[in-house]
Amino acid sequence: MRLLLAEDDVDLSQRLKRYLAKQxxxxxxxxxxxxxxxxxxxxAYDVIILDLGLPQRSGLEVLANWRAAGVKTPVxxxxxxxxxxxxxxxxxxxxxxxxxxxxxxxxxxxRIQALIRRATQTVAERLEVNGWVLDxxxxxxxxxxxxxxxxxxxxxLLRYFMLHPGVILSKTRLTEHVYEQDADKDSNVxxxxxxxxxxxxxxxxxxxxxxxxxxxxxxx
Ligand code: CA
Numbered sequence: 484m485r486l487l488l489a490e491d492d493v494d495l496s497q498r499l500k501r502y503l504a505k506q507x508x509x510x511x512x513x514x515x516x517x518x519x520x521x522x523x524x525x526x527a528y529d530v531i532i533l534d535l536g537l538p539q540r541s542g543l544e545v546l547a548n549w550r551a552a553g554v555k556t557p558v559x560x561x562x563x564x565x566x567x568x569x570x571x572x573x574x575x576x577x578x579x580x581x582x583x584x585x586x587x588x589x590x591x592x593x594r595i596q597a598l599i600r601r602a603t604q605t606v607a608e609r610l611e612v613n614g615w616v617l618d619x620x621x622x623x624x625x626x627x628x629x630x631x632x633x634x635x636x637x638x639x640l641l642r643y644f645m646l647h648p649g650v651i652l653s654k655t656r657l658t659e660h661v662y663e664q665d666a667d668k669d670s671n672v673x674x675x676x677x678x679x680x681x682x683x684x685x686x687x688x689x690x691x692x693x694x695x696x697x698x699x700x701x702x703x
């Protein structure tokens with residue numbers, strides 16, 4: 484899952500990025516409204532965390548522009564002063580949730596996970612598909628008999644597969660959702676990670692659709 488974190492407080496931004504990366508998210512950070520608006524529109528993020536008090540263009544204006552342009556990405560706004568009018572304005576502009584500063588990282592994480600579950604229509608804290616259970620806390624995958632630890636990218640990739648079972652996922656789409664902006668995004672690397680997952684889960688867990696991509700589980 485890939486997140487856009489729009490925050491001009493560099494300390495806070497770096498701290499949150501480290502924390503969320505540890506939780507298995509790819510996180511891009513931008514610190515001004517113009518970049519934030521551009522990347523939020525051009526990149527298929529899974530969730531956007533948007534500070535309303537951004538330089539150059541306010542978060543509220545950015546959000547309204549996204550929604551006017553048809554960007555449907557779930558947006559969680561961060562409001563510096565926890566005033567009801569800011570929250571209401573943000574929600575009216577199309578935000579899906581909000582958090583008043585200061586907040587606990589765990590609270591932010593819980594809300595991001597809730598937005599992802601809502602967007603992907605999954606309900607469980609742990610993700611279960613075809614007898615495979617992905618444990619978000621330990622970043623491991625298990626079936627009835629065995630459990631495997633996953634590396635960061637393996638976990639992010641498998642999580643994306645399990646949120647879209649039976650759907651053909653192209654290498655490009657997988658690359659977009661698994662890597663951060665400044666990472667070396669070679670889509671051939673996806674192939675390497677798919678093969679590593681097959682070594683753990685068995686060769687039939689992920690099937691290749693020639694020229695189209697990969698499918699986790701049976702094709703819908
Ligand atoms: Ca700010």
